[in-house]
Amino acid sequence: MFDTIFIGTSGLLNHAKGLRVVGNNLANVNTPGFKSSQLQFYSLFEQSGGRPSQSEGARNLVRTGSGLGSFGTQINFRAGLEQGTGNPLDLAIDGNGFYAVKRGDNLLYTRAGDFNFNAKGILVNSAGDHVQGLENGQLTDISLDKLERSAPKATAxxxxxxxxxxxxxxxxxxxxxxxxxxxxxxxxxxxxxxxxxxxxxxxxxxxxxxxxxxxxxxxxxxxxxxxxxxxxxxxxxxxxxxxxxxxxxxxxxxxxxxxxxxxxxxxxxxxDGYAVGVRTDQTFDADGLLTVQYSNGQKVSGPRIALADFSSEGALEEAGGSTFRTVGGAEAQYGYAGTGGFGKLASGRREGSNVDLAEEFGNLILMQRGYQASSHVISTANDMIQQLFDMKGNR
Known part of the structure; x- marks a missing residue:
């Protein structure tokens, strides 16, 4: 019966973890680019797994369980609902791919496309991470530093x-x-x-x-x-x-x-001549190419946003701020939007959270009921032990 208490306790602990995961999903229902997670449970058994050894004979045909365990969380990478923002620098990926962003010296990946240029003219997301472009096969910051002015041209x-x-x-x-x-x-x-x-x-x-x-x-x-x-x-x-x-x-x-x-x-x-021009606007097209417009009517193309892909979704783990990092030595394959299986980009839109409220409220009930059932197991086992003690006392 003491084993039963341990089994009930494992149920309490792991359903409490599950409740925390569900609560985190619900709390981030409006977080751009957030990906929901689900706790993976597994049952604990004695080492023999319920199969008797030849020496044990028929007396040990049945093995009892040892409780509940959890592997950890599994991330759901399905696309979230697109949201219109009115900001031409916000970008949603319509299809496959992740944005690559630099946070200090760490390279992270995200589907959240709420972008703007900071005071230094570098494209960043809402967390201040530097959004990466791809030039000559190398990742680089997307900067307006060399695109602030348009040089004049003599009339020919x-x-x-x-x-x-x-x-x-x-x-x-x-x-x-x-x-x-x-x-x-x-x-x-x-x-x-x-x-x-x-x-x-x-x-x-x-x-x-x-x-x-x-x-x-x-x-x-x-x-x-x-x-x-x-x-x-x-x-x-x-x-x-x-x-x-x-x-x-x-x-x-x-x-x-x-x-x-x-x-x-x-x-x-x-x-065909024009005077010197100052930057007046900047936008990204569906292929992730930056286009800068100037006061003299000229346009110029800048860097192009990089997209990343991975051989499996298990190559990523959460890093906070709707970003993910690679695990197990996984490597990303980089490319451009609209090429090589990568999705197109939609300007003025961003990907929202993929949390399904109906599913999460269902999981919430399951976690609560699992926790409640585990507590009843502990309570019942405790009553049985108390009855055993009472038998000894009333002898």
Missing amino acids: TVTFRGELALTAATPPIDKTLAGVTVLDANGVDHPLSLSFHNEGNGVFTVTAKDGANATVATGQIKFSGGVPVAGSNSLSFSYTPAGGAAAPLLLDFSKLVSVETTTVPISVASQ
Whole structure:
């Protein structure tokens, strides 16, 4: 009967552990990326396992149990419910994979994708762990340090659109266009003005002048059938802006048309130069590629988020903060979202907890009933021992 008390005690202790696991699951029902666990029970038997040895004979055909034990917790890695956050840096993995994060010198893994850039411009999660990217097969921090500004670009091509009148006036009247802006290598604006002199027969002489009204280039463009003739539809020259270095500049008139009477004035359709830009926004696409936008309208691609995979779910154990660490020398295989079996990323969303409330409340009842039954076993065994003592006392 003393063995029965030990058996009941093992039931109390292990169901109390199970209750703690269930309570932890329920407490983290709203924790992003949290994975629920379940305590694994096993029964304790005497060493022979209930099989009699040849020397013992038939008198020991039945072996009684020795109580309840637990192996530990098993993590449930099923995906949690996605939640919309409105933060474009939050990312949910739609499919297979884990994010790799650095916590000090330790490399951890998580499905929680609540990300932001810290004061140093490094991508971190809500716990401050550094989210890892993958460059040339090596894990590295995702940083905005070299992406804060967009360098200026000098104008190389200015494209024009509009109409020129074929009929030449007497005396000829030049069509002028002022306010054409080109940028030098430092992103500084410089004004140009153009004049178009009708020479007749679809030929126009174009003259370009700078802000000081000095001629910087002159040439001819020709039209046939109302459209510019290839090879005679542009003006190319070396332009030296005030205070700047000489650079090639092409004035493209291929989008102009010639008509008898103009109704559409000539204007600048586009120019490919831009000033220096500062970072205004940053987002990740479905493949985990960082895209940075600048005030000058430019975009540039940055690092790409790394995803990790493992040969088995048993390769991971909990490390706190919805993160996991490898055990038993397990190694991760790294790759990018959308490749090699890894899932895609959904921006503006994050993975929530995978705790199933109905399942956990059911487990809660089972743990309570198991604890209650074990306590009754102890109480009954104690009553039987007390009766034995009473028999001795009443002899």
